[in-house]
Amino acid sequence: xxxxxxxxxxxxxxxxxxxxxxxxxxxxxxxxxxxxxxxxxxxxxxxxxxxxxxxxxxxxxxxxxxxxxxxxxxxxxxxxxxxxxxxxxxxxxxxxxxxxxxxxxxxxxxxxxxxxxxxxxxxxxxxxxxxxxxxxxxxxxxxxxxxxxxxxxxxxxxxxxxxxxxxxxxxxxxxxxxxxxxxxxxxxxxxxxxxxxxxxxxxxxxxxxxxxxxxxxxxxxxxxxxxxxxxxxxxxxxxxxxxxxxxxxxxxxxxxxxxxxxxxxxxxxxxxxxxxxxxxxxxxxxxxxxxxxxxxxxxxxxxxxxxxxxxxxxxxxxxxxxxxxxxxxxxxxxxxxxxxxxxxxxxxxxxxxxxxxxxxxxxxxxxxxxxxxxxxxxxxxxxxxxxxxxxxxxxxxxxxxxxxxxxxxxxxxxxxxxxxxxxxxxxxxxxxxxxxxxxxxxxxxxxxxxxxxxxxxxxxxxxxxxxxxxxxxxxxxxxxxxxxxxxxxxxxxxxxxxxxxxxxxxxxxxxxxxxxxxxxxxxxxxxxxxxxxxxxxxxxxxxxxxxxxxxxxxxxxxxxxxxxxxxxxxxxxxxxxxxxxxxxxxxxxxxxxxxxxxxxxxxxxxxxxxxxxxxxxxxxxx
DNA sequence: CATGCCGGGAG
DNA sequence: CTCCCGGCATG
Ligand SMILES: [Zn+2]
Numbered sequence: 001x002x003x004x005x006x007x008x009x010x011x012x013x014x015x016x017x018x019x020x021x022x023x024x025x026x027x028x029x030x031x032x033x034x035x036x037x038x039x040x041x042x043x044x045x046x047x048x049x050x051x052x053x054x055x056x057x058x059x060x061x062x063x064x065x066x067x068x069x070x071x072x073x074x075x076x077x078x079x080x081x082x083x084x085x086x087x088x089x090x091x092x093x094x095x096x097x098x099x100x101x102x103x104x105x106x107x108x109x110x111x112x113x114x115x116x117x118x119x120x121x122x123x124x125x126x127x128x129x130x131x132x133x134x135x136x137x138x139x140x141x142x143x144x145x146x147x148x149x150x151x152x153x154x155x156x157x158x159x160x161x162x163x164x165x166x167x168x169x170x171x172x173x174x175x176x177x178x179x180x181x182x183x184x185x186x187x188x189x190x191x192x193x194x195x196x197x198x199x200x201x202x203x204x205x206x207x208x209x210x211x212x213x214x215x216x217x218x219x220x221x222x223x224x225x226x227x228x229x230x231x232x233x234x235x236x237x238x239x240x241x242x243x244x245x246x247x248x249x250x251x252x253x254x255x256x257x258x259x260x261x262x263x264x265x266x267x268x269x270x271x272x273x274x275x276x277x278x279x280x281x282x283x284x285x286x287x288x289x290x291x292x293x294x295x296x297x298x299x300x301x302x303x304x305x306x307x308x309x310x311x312x313x314x315x316x317x318x319x320x321x322x323x324x325x326x327x328x329x330x331x332x333x334x335x336x337x338x339x340x341x342x343x344x345x346x347x348x349x350x351x352x353x354x355x356x357x358x359x360x361x362x363x364x365x366x367x368x369x370x371x372x373x374x375x376x377x378x379x380x381x382x383x384x385x386x387x388x389x390x391x392x393x394x395x396x397x398x399x400x401x402x403x404x405x406x407x408x409x410x411x412x413x414x415x416x417x418x419x420x421x422x423x424x425x426x427x428x429x430x431x432x433x434x435x436x437x438x439x440x441x442x443x444x445x446x447x448x449x450x451x452x453x454x455x456x457x458x459x460x461x462x463x464x465x466x467x468x469x470x471x472x473x474x475x476x477x478x479x480x481x482x483x484x485x486x487x488x489x490x491x492x493x494x495x496x497x498x499x500x501x502x503x504x505x506x507x508x509x510x511x512x513x514x515x516x517x518x519x520x521x522x523x524x525x526x527x528x529x530x531x532x533x534x535x536x537x538x539x540x541x542x543x544x545x546x547x548x549x550x551x552x553x554x555x556x557x558x559x560x561x562x563x564x565x566x567x568x569x570x571x572x573x574x575x576x577x578x579x580x581x582x583x584x585x586x587x588x589x590x591x592x593x594x595x596x597x598x599x600x601x602x603x604x605x606x607x608x609x610x611x612x613x614x615x616x617x618x619x620x621x622x
Numbered sequence: 623c624a625t626g627c628c629g630g631g632a633g
Numbered sequence: 634c635t636c637c638c639g640g641c642a643t644g
Pocket of ligand 1: 152591592593604605606608609613614615616617
């Protein structure tokens with residue numbers, strides 16, 4: 001089955017690249033120019049093209065040629081290895097020359113410019129003279145510039161079934177834990193149905209092995225873990241699927257858990273490089289004044305986002321952790337970690353983009369379009385920052401399968417402020433709509449082993465007031481995930497630095513005062529929110545992500561896996577103390593449902609969604 | 623109860 | 634296949 005999948009996937013890739021927006025060095029001009037893949041050829045090696053690709057080295061097995069049609073109509077054949085773009089080579093593989101037209105994001109806004117100076121021995125930065133009015137010049141890392149204009153990405157997950165789940169749920173802003181598994185209940189039926197042992201237990205010692213059909217477990221396990229996806233197979237597919245991973249998540253041998261786990265502090269701590277540290281520091285300084293910058297960010301977003309289909313609002317400027325800094329932390333230990341956290345958070349913003357573009361999970365439906373799913377962080381990076389826009393037009397531009405179509409933004413008909421809880425764990429911007437769920441998330445995802453008291457958990461999340469846009473009631477529940485980086489910014493913006501855990505009183509739902517960001521008037525806030533909590537039509541899964549359903553799925557998972565985040569609106573829920581009191585052993589077992597919660601069902605692995613054995617954390621629990 | 627997920631079944 | 638879900642087993 002694997003081969004089949006892979007095979008199919010490969011094929012998909014080939015044809016899947018059609019229409020993709022890429023860039024390649026045009027012979028006639030000697031410059032990289034944006035082009036569209038217009039034809040796919042077979043393997044070949046006699047192709048011209050720039051000398052780029054050297055660096056790409058072994059990462060790729062690009063020996064195929066593709067016909068690229070440049071925007072000016074001309075076209076030519078290029079080896080994949082000479083093509084820059086998502087799924088192809090990254091910016092670092094280019095051989096830029098001065099004068100090259102590039103695009104980069106400056107303050108949330110994409111600007112074009114010409115390369116004024118190439119990275120030299122001294123710095124690896126590229127000097128770019130912006131085409132902008134005052135010919136300002138800036139420096140950027142090669143990987144931070146693009147050769148093609150970015151587009152808005154209207155990636156989003158559709159999430160239909162919340163409707164059914166919410167069954168009649170009316171208002172978003174309404175409250176309550178909302179979702180509840182439908183009904184289905186029934187006394188007992190004397191039929192003793194044997195049940196396979198859960199994967200997780202099977203592996204570790206188990207005392208609950210039922211005698212009857214002791215092999216069943218094996219069988220089910222096989223079905224769940226062995227054949228379909230998993231590791232063995234995906235390991236490799238994964239490897240060649242993520243050629244751009246700039247840094248690996250660590251050594252964990254789990255392919256499934258490319259999920260931003262970062263369970264151990266040490267790990268990620270090391271990941272932080274001086275550069276990001278600097279960023280963090282900067283942000284720390286500005287932190288109190290965060291309002292300013294944040295507000296700017298918002299307004300900017302707003303303005304540079306021309307009414308209808310704003311061009312893009314990408315931000316390559318890593319927005320450092322804005323809120324981590326002002327945390328009143330209890331005790332030295334916390335103080336320390338809090339600090340670290342903020343730093344890492346900032347770092348996370350940067351890395352997140354990369355991760356976003358690289359992680360994938362769920363071995364299961366992988367194998368498919370391997371190549372195509374490689375999103376070049378450099379090219380896309382900020383592009384997918386737009387979950388925000390609704391794109392009911394699943395297909396407007398046949399030419400941009402990959403670059404997501406720009407969707408048109410619509411005025412929300414109603415905005416509502418809702419309180420969300422965001423995980424503050426480094427690099428995790430997971431949002432939950434209830435205190436309980438966020439705690440659960442923290443417990444299950446970040447403190448799997450350690451046993452924390454509920455109050456401890458309070459320090460790992462922030463209350464965020466956000467605007468929920470909802471054209472449709474139930475809809476609000478099904479927020480598609482938003483690009484982490486983007487989302488975080490928004491959140492940061494909306495969230496006032498004033499949220500201090502100190503004011504939190506465990507379980508005191510009402511006690512805590514909601515924070516309303518002072519920096520923006522409701523209009524701003526709502527605008528901001530568009531970008532992060534946009535909704536789509538209920539079941540109109542009209543997304544425009546990947547073309548093949550397979551790829552799309554992969555994309556979704558990959559997306560969610562790369563950042564267990566969710567945007568949900570709804571309100572506080574009832575207590576029901578978090579998942580404490582769970583045989584600890586049980587608590588260690590991670591399952592999508594536990595980790596993401598019912599309200600973020602879209603983030604569950606497919607298996608879980610289908611009510612099948614979870615595969616995402618399968619081996620992790622083992 | 624809440625979870626996890628097997629077995630079936632529809633599309 | 635993919636996607637759903639009834640319903641049973643468990644904690
Ligand atoms: Zn799962």
